[in-house]
Structures are given as C-alpha cells and as structure tokens.
Amino acid sequence: MRSEMRPRFLSMLVALAAAVAAPAAAQAESIPIEIVRNDGYAGGPVTFPSGFAAGDVLAARLAAPAGSWAVIGLEVVFGGAGGSGTHPVTVKIWDDSAETLDPGPELLSMDTELGSNGTIQLISLAGVGVPSRFRVGIVLHESAPPIVGQDADGTIDADRNLVRHATGSAWQRSQADGATGDWIIRAHLSGGGGGGGGGGACFGVDCPAGQFCDTASQRCTFECVTEDDCGGAFCNRFGQCVGEGAGCCQSAPGRGTGYVLACSGLVVLALLLRRRRRA
Ligand SMILES: [Ca+2]
Numbered sequence: 001m002r003s004e005m006r007p008r009f010l011s012m013l014v015a016l017a018a019a020v021a022a023p024a025a026a027q028a029e030s031i032p033i034e035i036v037r038n039d040g041y042a043g044g045p046v047t048f049p050s051g052f053a054a055g056d057v058l059a060a061r062l063a064a065p066a067g068s069w070a071v072i073g074l075e076v077v078f079g080g081a082g083g084s085g086t087h088p089v090t091v092k093i094w095d096d097s098a099e100t101l102d103p104g105p106e107l108l109s110m111d112t113e114l115g116s117n118g119t120i121q122l123i124s125l126a127g128v129g130v131p132s133r134f135r136v137g138i139v140l141h142e143s144a145p146p147i148v149g150q151d152a153d154g155t156i157d158a159d160r161n162l163v164r165h166a167t168g169s170a171w172q173r174s175q176a177d178g179a180t181g182d183w184i185i186r187a188h189l190s191g192g193g194g195g196g197g198g199g200g201a202c203f204g205v206d207c208p209a210g211q212f213c214d215t216a217s218q219r220c221t222f223e224c225v226t227e228d229d230c231g232g233a234f235c236n237r238f239g240q241c242v243g244e245g246a247g248c249c250q251s252a253p254g255r256g257t258g259y260v261l262a263c264s265g266l267v268v269l270a271l272l273l274r275r276r277r278r279a
Contacts, residue, residue, distance in 0.1 A: 034069070036062045037186035038160045039151040041077065046118060046149035047181050048080025052140060055166025058148045058174075059103075059137035060185040061096050061159065065192065068206040070127040070220045071108075073188035074136060079118030082146035086113035090139035093128055095203065099159065101171040103135045107203055107218070116146035120184075127190065127220045129205035129213070135162065136185050150174075150181030157182055191220075200231050212241050 038060055052058070071093060078087075091110045094103035108128045114121055138148050150156075161174035161183050174183065191208025200206075202213040207220035212229045214221050224230050230241035 033072075034065060034189040034192065035075070035186055036064060036189060037075075037184075038062065038157045039182040039184045039186070040153040040155065041149075041151040041184045045152040046077055046079070046184065047152050048118075048145055048147050048149050049177065049179060050144060050147075051177065052144040052147055053166055054140055054142050056144075057092070057137045057139050057164040058183055058185070059092075059135050059162040059164070060183045061099065061133060061135050061162065062185075062187050064130060064132050064134070064189055066132070067192040068129070068208050069189040069191040070129050070208050070211065071134070071136075071187045072125055072127050072190045074123040074125065075120050075184075075186040075188070076114065076123065076138060077118065077120055077149035077184040078114040078138075078146055079116045079149060080145035080147050082116040082142075082144070084116070086115050087146055088113050088141040090141070091123060091125075092135075092137040092139060093130065094135040094137070095131055095205075096133040096135040097131045099133055101162070101173075103171070105203060107134070114146070118149065126217070127208075127211065127222075129202040129207055129220045130187075130189075131205055134187075136187055137162075137164075138185065149184045150179055151184055152181055154180070155182070156180055 074091065078089075089112060091108065091112055092106060093108040095105045095107060096103050098104055107130065108125070110125070112123055114123075140147065150161075156175065156179060158173065158175065161179060162171055163174050163177060163179075164171045191211075200213045202218045202220055207213050211220040211222055212224045212231065212235075213219070214223075214229075224235035224241050227233060227235050229235055233241045235241055
C-alpha cells in the first residue's frame, strides 16, 4: 500500500512544483500586449531596396492606442543578401508627437545585430515609454544589402515611412527614394492602463501600471527595488509597484491566488507525508 501511494504523492508534488513555477509564465501572458505596424506583410514577397549606405536610417512612424504604453520589443524583416552571420545595426526610438519630418527627443539608442535571413526577427527591449506617436529607426552600420524590407502589397502609408541618409542628413519620406511599400518595422507594446502606477514617467511619458521609471536609463521597468522606485507605492518581491493605482493586479491578475494555493498545497502534502512516515 505504502509503495503504491508514494508514486502518486510524488507526481502530485511534481505537479504542484510546476504550478509554483507557472506564475512567471502566466504573468507574462497577462500583461496586455499590442503589436503596432504600418506594413501589410503576411509572408510572401518582400522588397529590399538598394542604394543605402552605412549611417543611413530607415524608420517607421508608429501609433499607439489610447493609454500609457512601453515598447518591449520590435519585429523587423532584414535581408536581401549580404552574407551569412549577423550584421550590426543601431535601434533608435524617438518621440514623434509632432509628426514632422524631424522627430522629437530620442528615447532609445541601442546597438544590436540582425541576421540577413529575410524573415521576421525579434529585438527585445527593456521597456521604453512612448507617446501615442513614436518613430522606430534602424541605423545601418554597413552598406546595403542587407537592409530592412518593405512590404510588397502595393500600398505605402504616405506619412509613416521615413529615411535619413548619412550624406545630406535631412529626414525625408521614403517615397523620395522611390519606395512603394511600407518598412516592415513593428513594435510590441506593453501596458495600456491609465499610467502612473506610482512609478512616474520616463521622458514625460507615464510608465505602464505596476512599472517604474529607472531614472538612470530612463526606461520603464518592473524591476523595482525600493518604494522610492515606485514613487512611494509598495515594491513587492516580484519587482512590481503595488498599491492603490499601482496596478499590481492588472499586471499579474492570476499570480497571487495560484501561487498561494500551490504553496499551501505543498505544505499540506509535506505534513501528510510526515504523518505517514510516523504511522
Ligand atoms: Ca503596404
């Protein structure tokens, strides 16, 4: 009897241990995510324009829905030959509230590398608070190809595709170079709440609920350490700003209950096993 029961107890323990580990994934899924884009690419042909050089910037003006959002990742199609391996680029994000040819303040400048594979590639970001209009640019470090791709659906958003050539250095619409498609540059947005959250604002833009503004990097982040990071709201052990208006439960609605239940279950099982050993 005892030997038959033990595997069942063990499997229950494993299941509960998995339940304890699960909240991290549940938390990620529970954070509202929006993907904003201009392009209509859905697989199939992509245009990789020629004539671009190191230092040129290829950019998309993107629009966030109402609410406070942070860019937590980008999707870019990069390719058109250029050899295997990775190619250095710089990712930039600007405030584009004025929607003029020249962007507003720069919100991010980050070096990274992209493969020349001609398909969607993901670039993760720590979370950059953005206004409702912002510009995402890819700065080439090498002459094209490889280069960012343009969709081939026959349409181009006249005011949302921009280029700045290293020579000349003035921003212009992509159509000036003969473009007929939209740059395939998309942003993953997190947040969407009323903002604030006790975490303040980066570059004047409220951080999403539960996040705070890291003043050193000017990025919204979940990694609070003290309540000072949350503007006085409580910083919990998961690095979230919690409290009235701090949005603990909007950013991780399922975690508290599941985590507590799983932990309680482990304690109960441990007590049961202890009793059986004594019996
Ligand atoms: Ca298009």
